[in-house]
Amino acid sequence: MHPDPQKLPVYPPLFIVKFFNLIRRKMVRISRRFTHPGVVMLEHMQNLWLLGSISVVNELGIADILKNGPQSVSGLAAQTGTLADPLYRVMRLLASEGIFRELNDRKFENTRYSRPMMDGELKHFIRHTLNPLQFRIFGEMMHSLKTGNRTTELFFQEGAFEHMGGSEELGEMYNRAMTNTSRMQVAAILSAFDFSGYSKIVDIGGGQGFFLSAILSGYPASTGILFDLGTVFSDPRKLPDPAVFGGRLNIVPGSFFDFVPPGGDLYTMKNILHGWDDRKCVEILTNINKVMAENGKIMIIESVVGEPNKASWGAMTDIFMMAGLGGRERTAEEFRSLIEAAGLKMESIRETVSPLSLIIAVPRVSRL
Ligand SMILES: C[S@@+](CC[C@H](N)C(=O)[O-])C[C@H]1O[C@@H](n2cnc3c(N)ncnc32)[C@H](O)[C@@H]1O
Numbered sequence: 001m002h003p004d005p006q007k008l009p010v011y012p013p014l015f016i017v018k019f020f021n022l023i024r025r026k027m028v029r030i031s032r033r034f035t036h037p038g039v040v041m042l043e044h045m046q047n048l049w050l051l052g053s054i055s056v057v058n059e060l061g062i063a064d065i066l067k068n069g070p071q072s073v074s075g076l077a078a079q080t081g082t083l084a085d086p087l088y089r090v091m092r093l094l095a096s097e098g099i100f101r102e103l104n105d106r107k108f109e110n111t112r113y114s115r116p117m118m119d120g121e122l123k124h125f126i127r128h129t130l131n132p133l134q135f136r137i138f139g140e141m142m143h144s145l146k147t148g149n150r151t152t153e154l155f156f157q158e159g160a161f162e163h164m165g166g167s168e169e170l171g172e173m174y175n176r177a178m179t180n181t182s183r184m185q186v187a188a189i190l191s192a193f194d195f196s197g198y199s200k201i202v203d204i205g206g207g208q209g210f211f212l213s214a215i216l217s218g219y220p221a222s223t224g225i226l227f228d229l230g231t232v233f234s235d236p237r238k239l240p241d242p243a244v245f246g247g248r249l250n251i252v253p254g255s256f257f258d259f260v261p262p263g264g265d266l267y268t269m270k271n272i273l274h275g276w277d278d279r280k281c282v283e284i285l286t287n288i289n290k291v292m293a294e295n296g297k298i299m300i301i302e303s304v305v306g307e308p309n310k311a312s313w314g315a316m317t318d319i320f321m322m323a324g325l326g327g328r329e330r331t332a333e334e335f336r337s338l339i340e341a342a343g344l345k346m347e348s349i350r351e352t353v354s355p356l357s358l359i360i361a362v363p364r365v366s367r368l
Pocket of ligand 1: 161178179181182204205206207208227228229232254255256257269270271272275
């Protein structure tokens with residue numbers, strides 16, 4: 001079943017989110033100032049054990065099992081084919097961090113911080129990010145530092161997307177992971193940009209179409225093209241139902257290195273450029289620039305790496321991109337250079353309540 005884009009989370013306005021993020025960061029800094037620096041480092045290191053625990057409990061589907069109320073650890077072990085004692089120790093650690101709550105007699109219940117592990121929430125993104133291969137990749141990250149290449153080439157030679165596309169199971173996990181995060185990101189994007197006035201929206205690398213469906217649901221005068229590799233479209237049950245959009249949504253398989261559907265007045269690209277090096281990004285942008293409508297726009301939706309020495313979502317995911325894909329997150333100036341190298345100009349950058357910003361590129365010289 002394709003997820004329902006109507007059921008999107010509702011976020012507070014950007015200024016409120018920014019204010020509370022500022023307070024949150026200040027409080028972390030204050031708390032660190034009163035902590036021995038060695039303890040701060042040890043606490044960072046403990047995250048490895050915490051992440052291993054999140055990974056296995058997510059894989060076992062414990063949050064889904066607990067959806068109807070508390071259960072004993074022996075019941076959870078019986079339902080998941082695990083041993084009660086090690087499962088208890090892992091659950092105890094998670095509960096000590098607020099992920100699940102431990103009740104009497106080794107019973108556990110969900111909390112608001114365990115619910116993201118449920119199906120339909122972030123379950124598949126957690127699987128994608130914390131599966132056993134990821135732990136091996138990050139154990140070998142020195143490879144990227146010595147060669148400048150992605151660490152994943154130690155584990156498979158073909159590109160990451162070919163690798164995932166070649167396995168039904170991996171492809172499925174990846175596409176569902178992207179749809180999981182899209183659900184959180186799309187509400188933020190829709191509240192930051194008015195899509196009315198764009199009659200033909202092409203979502204480049206649009207995955208299983210969650211973002212485009214959400215746009216078309218909110219803007220009935222627009223039509224859309226979902227463009228991605230053919231392997232992403234192999235199971236029609238995972239894609240938007242064309243009947244719902246009455247012919248307004250078309251699916252075109254292909255590679256953006258070969259061609260891009262022509263004539264769009266808005267080309268959206270969410271989480272695409274960060275997967276590629278600068279040369280490939282310029283190739284993708286140039287391919288769009290060649291075929292977009294005369295008054296067309298490109299909306300690049302990515303994290304923008306912020307100022308040095310400040311907590312930055314982009315600086316974090318940059319390492320994931322470096323090791324996994326050989327890609328990178330970019331600063332505003334780096335985006336400007338890419339855009340100009342493709343014969344375009346950067347019109348604006350707009351923040352959203354999510355870590356993603358909307359970077360708008362337009363033809364350098366108006367072709368009207
Ligand atoms: C990080 S995902 C982003 C998916 C979606 N835009 C989102 O934000 O959820 C990258 C997408 O690029 C697609 N992709 C990778 N290589 C591609 C290519 N050569 N041509 C078209 N799409 C490609 C992948 O299949 C995947 O759906």
